[in-house]
Amino acid sequence: MLNTFVVYVENKPGVLTRVASLFRRRAFNIDSLTVGRTEKPEVSRMTVTVDADQDAARRIEANLYKLVNVLLVENITEEPAIVRDLAMIKVASTDETRSKVLELAQVFRARVVDVSPESLTIEITGTEDKIDGLLEVLRPYGVLEMVRTGIVAMRRGSKSAVVDCAPSALAQLTDDSNVSYSV
């Protein structure tokens, strides 16, 4: 089962390596991993999708927390969330096929971002399924090149994770004991 984790980390050099190395080392297979900035400059946010059963997913979460630079981990697999992937697809197109390709792009609410005599480049944002769908119908025309960002995800509604990244003193750290792992 594909699990989606949102991982908040300290925005420091090498943190991406630590996270990626953890998955490699524990033999968990990353399906996709994206990383970017957040509303706080000192925090980066990763969206990681991993194929794992429930037990493995819990261990991934626990192992992520063992990384000193990881601030918060949320498994949003079972939660209502907005999940988006972005793709750019370069399709072969001639005078005869161009209008048909444009029509398909329109059906998928994709945008044409580049045109040349032999090709069209289409940008599409959406769920992975939607992008797979567009890709399928474009294939007969000849997909010359494609790139996808991998998914980013955010929980629906007003509930947001509180990521405490303020420099904490030692005393405050040791008091933080209200995290528990039930089985």
Next chain:
Amino acid sequence: MSNVTTKTGAQILWECIEREGVETIFGYPGGAILPAYDALKHSKLHHILVRHEQGATHMADGFARASGKVGVAVATSGPGATNMVTGIATAMLDSIPIVCITGQVGSKLIGSDAFQETDITGITLPITKHNYLVTHASEVARTVREAFYVARSGRPGPVLIDITKDAQQSSCEFDYEAAKPQLPGYRPDLSPSAPEYAKALELIKNSKRPVILLGHGAIISNAMREVCEFAEKSGIPVAPTLLGLGAFPASHPLNLGMMGMHGEAWVNQTIQDSDLLIALGMRFDDRVTGNLKNYAVNAKKIHVEIDPAEINKNVKVDVALVGDLREVLHELLPRIQSGDHSEWLDSIDRARGDSAVRDIQNLPDNGHLYAAHVINDLWRETRAQDTIVVTDVGQHQMWEAQYYKHEQPRSLITSGGLGTMGFALPAAIGAKVARPEAEVWVVVGDGGFQMTMAELATIVQENLKINIAIINNGFLGMVRQWQEFFYDRNYAATPLLNPDFAKLAEAYGIRSMTVSQRSDVVPAVRAAREHDGPVLINFHVEQEDTVYPMVAAGSALHEMIRRPSPIVETAADD
């Protein structure tokens, strides 16, 4: 701001390490760490010069295991740093708090393949609890404080700090108090919730055949007294792991003896027959479970463990109490009901007569010298004193675990998880430095001894009273044993052509003896103890002796290979 002074990164490094309570560091100098070594002249730290950086890490490790404090090892960049890798991995697998300081080439040279440059933070990423690359003097103080805090808190482990040469040399304003750790994501102190405690207590109350599995966590969290109270109040017997030996007195009536691959057969059988395993600070390593498919299938499992990532990793458990063992036991103790498990204990006692561990202990002296004799005699001679036995890895390690009865925590120092040959001699140096009043015995095979025997020079240079017992069987014994059982006695690459270890010791100025008769064991041990310097005893033991009983890889825990000769029934140990 009277506390602010200007210092070099190197001076700050040592001052911060001193402020952590460190008095002795183990290291080896080199180009990229020279500014730090130069600054040692301003420091009160005692530096012990090792002969190989691996030795420094094992010494820091042995220091930590003997004392419970953080051990410190120092090396230069490149080969100095990579030589530390084995020692760091050893500490990682056994949750030992050490801090390793490595020099690094100048920050402007990083990435240029400069002389003696290596990406040691990259290399040690999976074998450290955390690591740092420090490129500015102003980062040194906070980094050292964080490193010590991370190393010793929660589930302890090794932390490496790689400091560039320019960060050591350059100066900055230094205010110790202001350089507070900043670890917003680090949560070492977890504790279970009330419903989890309730579930655990319910399982304990309803159990008819419970066993406590006692691990290294009991020693790390200093929970020996609580464990003892827990066992006595509940009447539940205790089976320790290798690293749990000493956490519960061997002579305690509720102590069953060691479990696992070379544990007592009837202890393993007890675990298999149990209806409740209460795992305290142990991680269900494959050496103690045997084949997981048929491991204690009828038992419910309670797992008290500080590291949430260990829960359900190897064995699926019914209740997990994630937290510090001592604190969890403090919560549980007042709510534990006095239990009467006499029926269960009686049935275990009936199996107790079938003890493989005692099967050669009191054999008549027929001229053969068995390693088990050596270790058992050593135990009888030294048990009245505060003695630390430091073992290497292999047959002698298992015999030590079987025949030396540990009453006190931190009286056995051994590499469990990584199984690092070459560990014993340097780790013993660290142990002796940590507890100079204790009697220290190295029990080491002839193979492992030769991996790090260069540290004999360190023993002499530091004038340390360390006794070394080489269990010399002319083989890589445990590998030979596997070849005997599983590779049709094809002893490929296991016979050893050894130097004369006694002469070798003499070359270092270490007093030495060679023993090949049972009757000479005790006199040699006594002579060694009376001598006021280091002593090496070369015990020539039976060449093709085998550690029994044994759970073969892939077998269930109770399916043990037993000693084929008729077992001699012996009186109980005194």
